[in-house]
Amino acid sequence: MNTWAPFEWITALRFLREGRMQTLFIVAAVAIGVAVIVFMSAMLSSLQANFIKRVLTSQPHIQLIPPDEIARPLRTSTRTEIVSPIVQRPAQRIRSIDQWQKIRAALSEWPEIVTVSPTMSASALAVRGDASRSITLTGIDPEVYFRIVRIPEYIVAGQPRVQTDDIIVGLDLAKDLGVALGDKLNVTSATGGARVLTISGIFDLGNKGANMRTTFVALRTAQALSRLVGGVTSIDLTVPDVYAAETIALAVQSATGVEADSWIKTNAQFFTAVNAQQTSNTLIRVFVGLSVAFGIASVLVVSVIQRQKDIGILRAMGSSRGQILRVFLVQGGLLGFLGSIVGAAMGGGAYMFWHSYLRQADGSEIFPLIFEPSLYVNAVLLAALTGVAAAAVPALRAAKLDPVVAIRG
Amino acid sequence: MADVPEVLRLEKVCKSYNVGQPVEVEVLHDIDISLKRGEFVALIGPSGSGKSTLLNIIGLLDRPTKGRLFIEGHETSKLDDAATTALRGHSIGFVFQYHYLISAFTALENVMMPLLVEHSFPDERMRARAHGLLDQVGLAQWENNLANNMSGGQQQRVAIARSLAMNPALILADEPTGNLDTKSADSVFEMMRAVNRSQGTTFLVVTHNMDLARRCDRTIEVIDGRIGTLAPANEVEPHQ
Numbered sequence: 001m002n003t004w005a006p007f008e009w010i011t012a013l014r015f016l017r018e019g020r021m022q023t024l025f026i027v028a029a030v031a032i033g034v035a036v037i038v039f040m041s042a043m044l045s046s047l048q049a050n051f052i053k054r055v056l057t058s059q060p061h062i063q064l065i066p067p068d069e070i071a072r073p074l075r076t077s078t079r080t081e082i083v084s085p086i087v088q089r090p091a092q093r094i095r096s097i098d099q100w101q102k103i104r105a106a107l108s109e110w111p112e113i114v115t116v117s118p119t120m121s122a123s124a125l126a127v128r129g130d131a132s133r134s135i136t137l138t139g140i141d142p143e144v145y146f147r148i149v150r151i152p153e154y155i156v157a158g159q160p161r162v163q164t165d166d167i168i169v170g171l172d173l174a175k176d177l178g179v180a181l182g183d184k185l186n187v188t189s190a191t192g193g194a195r196v197l198t199i200s201g202i203f204d205l206g207n208k209g210a211n212m213r214t215t216f217v218a219l220r221t222a223q224a225l226s227r228l229v230g231g232v233t234s235i236d237l238t239v240p241d242v243y244a245a246e247t248i249a250l251a252v253q254s255a256t257g258v259e260a261d262s263w264i265k266t267n268a269q270f271f272t273a274v275n276a277q278q279t280s281n282t283l284i285r286v287f288v289g290l291s292v293a294f295g296i297a298s299v300l301v302v303s304v305i306q307r308q309k310d311i312g313i314l315r316a317m318g319s320s321r322g323q324i325l326r327v328f329l330v331q332g333g334l335l336g337f338l339g340s341i342v343g344a345a346m347g348g349g350a351y352m353f354w355h356s357y358l359r360q361a362d363g364s365e366i367f368p369l370i371f372e373p374s375l376y377v378n379a380v381l382l383a384a385l386t387g388v389a390a391a392a393v394p395a396l397r398a399a400k401l402d403p404v405v406a407i408r409g
Numbered sequence: 410m411a412d413v414p415e416v417l418r419l420e421k422v423c424k425s426y427n428v429g430q431p432v433e434v435e436v437l438h439d440i441d442i443s444l445k446r447g448e449f450v451a452l453i454g455p456s457g458s459g460k461s462t463l464l465n466i467i468g469l470l471d472r473p474t475k476g477r478l479f480i481e482g483h484e485t486s487k488l489d490d491a492a493t494t495a496l497r498g499h500s501i502g503f504v505f506q507y508h509y510l511i512s513a514f515t516a517l518e519n520v521m522m523p524l525l526v527e528h529s530f531p532d533e534r535m536r537a538r539a540h541g542l543l544d545q546v547g548l549a550q551w552e553n554n555l556a557n558n559m560s561g562g563q564q565q566r567v568a569i570a571r572s573l574a575m576n577p578a579l580i581l582a583d584e585p586t587g588n589l590d591t592k593s594a595d596s597v598f599e600m601m602r603a604v605n606r607s608q609g610t611t612f613l614v615v616t617h618n619m620d621l622a623r624r625c626d627r628t629i630e631v632i633d634g635r636i637g638t639l640a641p642a643n644e645v646e647p648h649q
Contacts, residue, residue, distance in 0.1 A: 007531045014513035313509045316470060318498015318575075320491060368577040403470045407505065 001071045002395060011314075012330035015307060023335070026299045028338020030383060033292035037285050038347025038379050042353060044281050045375075047368035048274055055270060056263060057150040058205055060117070060236030061245045063266070064258045094122055094191070095233025103256050104235060112239055112248050117144040118232035120222040124130035126169075126215070127186040128177040130301060135215045137175065137189065139222020139232075148232065149240050151203055151216065157181050158201035162218045170211030174202050187217075222407060226252035293390040296335050300328055300394035304401075311398050312406025321399040328395030329388050337385020339379040348376065413465060415482070416578045416611045417467060419570035420475030424462055424634075428593040436462055440476070441475050446578065446607040449602060453630035460615050463631060467613065468581045468611040480486060502572030502610075504582040504601075509568065510556035516543060517552035523574040542570035546600055551600045559585045562593030569601060573610070582614040590608065598624070 005013070016023045041212050052278040071090050097103065100118055120139035125132050134256040146152055152160040154170060158181045164383045167185060179185060181199055188194040197217065205211055223229050235258075239248050245262035264271045304311070310326055350372075358366045423436040436459050444450055454460050464580050465471040466478065469485060478485045488496065510519045520539035525531055543549045548564040556564060565585060572580050582601065586594035600609075605612050614625065622628050630634050630637035 004530075007525045010525070010531070011513075014511075018513040065503050065639045067578075309509055309510050310513075313503075313511065314522070314526065315494070316468065316497070317523045317571075318494055318525050320494050324527065376493075407509065 007319075008326040008330050011178050011327045012334060013165040015303065015327070016334060017330055018212065019303065019306070022299060022303070026295055027339045027342065029295045030292050030336060030387070031342035033288045033295075034340040034379055034383050035346035035350060036288050038375060039110060039345050039350045039354075040078020040281060040284060041375055041379075042347065042351040042370075042372070043278060045372070046355075047352075048277060049370060050054060050367045051270075051274070054206075056238075056242055057153070057175070058210070059263060059266075061239045061242055062237040062249045062252060062260055062262050064097060064235040064237070064252065064256065064260050065233065066093060067097045067257075067259050069095070080083040081088055092119050094228060094233060095227060096228055097235060097258055099298040100122050100235060101233050103258060106256070107235070107237065107252065110252075112241075112244070112251075113237050114240055115144055115147045115236075117141060117148055117236045118219065119234050120144060120192070120226060120228065120238055121233050122189055122222060122226040122228075123190045124215075124225065126173065126177060126187065128183075132214065133173055133176055135169075135187075136213050137187065137222050137225060138214065138216050139219040139226075140216055141261055142216075145216075145236070150340070151201075153201040155201050156204045158199070159317065160203075161200045162216055162221075163200070164218055164221055165195070166217065166230050167196055167197035168201040168317050169199055170214055171202055172208050172211035173215070174199070175214070176212070187215075187225065188224040189227070191225075191227045191348050192223035193227050194219065195225055205327050212250070222319055255330050266345075289382070289386055293338070294341070294387045296332050296387050296390040298392060299389050300332055300344025300399070301336070303331070304328065304394045304398045307398070308401065308406045311401050312403045312408075316407065324401075325395045325399040329391050331388040332389075332395070333384050334387070335389070337380065337384040339387075340383030343378050343383070344376045345381075368380065411593060413447065414607050415443055415479070416612070417442065418446075419443075419467070420477045420479075422460075422466060422473045422478060423486050423498040424461075424466060424471070425453040425474040427578055428474060430604060435474075435634065437466070439630075440634075440636060442467075442629060442636070444579070444613060446604065446611055449605045449612045449626045450614070451624050451625040452613055452615045452631065453617070453619075454628060454637070456617075457630045459634040460631050461603055464581055464613070467579075468501055468503060484600050489490055499575055500521065500578050502577040503573065504565070504568050504572050504580060504585045505551070506584040506587045506601065510554065510564050510571075514559045515553050515555055516548060516559065518554055518572055519567055519570045520646040527575065538574065539570070542573050545571045545573075545604070561592075562589050562597060565597050566600065567595075569597070569604070572607075573604060576608075577610070580613045582612060584615050584617065586616070593620040594618070594621070609628070636637075 069090050069092060071087050073087050074084060075081060075370060076083060094347050104116050104118055118141065122137050124137040130392065135220045140162065142160065146160060160168060162168060174180065179199055183199050184196050185199060186194065187197050190349050190362065223231060239245055246264045249260040249262035314324060352369065355365065355367065355369045360366055419440050419442040422440040424436060425435040426431055429431045433579055440463060441548055446624060452460055453463065462471065466473050480496060482495060485493065485496065504575065511522065514522065517539050520542050521531060521535045524535040540549060540552060543552050546569055548563060548566055551559060551563060559567065586597050589597060616622055
């Protein structure tokens with residue numbers, strides 16, 4: 001008999017040990033339930049983290065763009081009557097963000113913002129001999145922009161270098177135009193600016209459309225080609241908490257007066273899919289948790305019936321209703337705890353197995369192996385609490401047993 | 410016996426079932442009993458006469474419908490559940506017909522159990538006390554055996570040792586030898602008698618065995634829920 005344990009723990013442990021087959025089966029059932037929860041949670045959060053990483057390393061978390069140009073109705077000279085009530089929405093020409101240097105300086109001071117990168121985007125035509133392709137010309141300051149969009153990680157040839165006459169192009173555009181590293185490309189912007197640029201790097205974003213259209217040049221080159229010298233069409237931002245992007249975007253918008261779009265808004269469908277995945281994961285966890293709880297409860301209900309005489313004799317010996325209640329609550333907690341320890345190990349093992357087994361076509365991992373100790377600790381604690389809660393009904397039943405009836409059986 | 414303190418007193422104790430319903434049944438009628446310290450009393454009577462109900466009431470496992478019950482001078486009707494449980498644990502020991510040891514524990518641990526219930530954490534003093542009691546009933550060498558691995562007679566001896574663990578004033582034994590062969594029954598009875606003589610513990614023993622009843626100090630006979638005769642044990646006649 002352990003001297004460190006009180007009466008309730010000693011009795012609970014002995015009851016579980018004596019009914020070892022029953023204990024073994026319910027611990028196995030709890031373990032399987034917890035393993036499913038741990039495995040699913042670990043894998044889904046890794047997949048989700050990977051998806052979000054892929055999305056957010058190819059675009060800013062928040063993008064500041066100039067407000068739309070709007071047309072005002074024409075009024076009379078006294079400004080009381082509208083001359084023409086029909087107002088046509090004006091075409092949105094490429095414009096710079098007003099006072100963008102001031103905004104950049106102000107936002108750099110915000111603790112919620114990590115990176116501030118002004119960019120210049122414009123449509124252009126890339127011409128090589130008889131072939132031409134329409135492209136999006138993105139003028140960047142590589143030092144800060146590459147902290148937002150990790151182009152160096154996607155470079156398959158050359159360097160992520162953008163000096164005055166350099167251009168970085170996508171793999172599919174390079175194939176279509178038949179160009180390689182160091183080749184010249186004639187770039188003509190929609191506003192008429194033209195320049196011959198040298199291909200300094202080729203990237204593969206893993207998306208054919210993006211590889212066809214996206215190109216990167218130095219900010220000044222893009223400004224010159226677009227004939228918008230000194231201007232930028234957007235300011236890209238990153239934030240430490242990606243899920244707070246929308247809130248921060250609203251704060252930036254009200255502080256600067258410039259339109260700020262978060263990745264949550266511009267990728268609404270993706271965000272909805274992530275949320276749906278989280279909801280389904282939560283639902284699965286709840287139902288598996290419930291089945292574990294009912295399993296523990298049913299075993300303890302049977303145990304109370306089996307232990308009726310023991311309960312009666314313990315009551316006759318002077319044990320209180322509270323002590324009997326705790327004996328069964330401890331059993332529930334122990335079943336949940338033991339099962340969850342085994343289950344957490346099984347879930348972690350299955351997660352590692354699937355990580356090594358599931359591979360993409362190119363042999364790279366589908367999801368990164370991320371071990372979050374909190375997931376395992378929480379699973380164990382939650383299962384132990386579920387065990388205690390599940391034991392409440394049988395424990396109350398045991399505590400309420402009339403000792404005379406219990407002894408008589 | 411006038412100066413000997415009273416351990417148990419029942420005054421006009423009645424017990425009814427289905428109280429307030431059309432089929433109310435009174436099974437015990439105006440029971441008056443008094444037991445003094447050191448008495449060894451047999452409670453006899455035919456099956457269904459109310460002996461077990463009376464024993465449950467005396468053992469504070471059940472409550473009387475009317476009347477008063479005193480254990481070591483404490484009036485029990487005013488006690489709440491916790492106080493009743495505490496009084497039961499301290500003052501009363503139980504020995505049942507089917508021994509009712511807890512099978513998950515060894516003989517020693519079963520004897521320690523009332524002390525463990527009382528003090529929560531086991532210690533060496535409890536172990537020593539349980540060992541001493543098992544030695545007293547001649548089972549010291551069996552102390553590490555699980556209850557299920559012992560004979561009926563041995564289990565009953567362990568149950569007697571357990572009933573003595575808290576050094577109670579009163580031990581209630583419900584047919585303690587009813588399930589044993591003659592030799593074991595005799596041995597168990599003699600052991601209880603020895604404890605009674607050496608420690609002055611009061612025993613109230615329910616039995617159908619008239620030979621054993623005659624060896625008690627006196628007998629109380631219950632017939633149809635009433636006290637039939639209160640006689641010196643050697644004058645007891647077997648039931649017809």
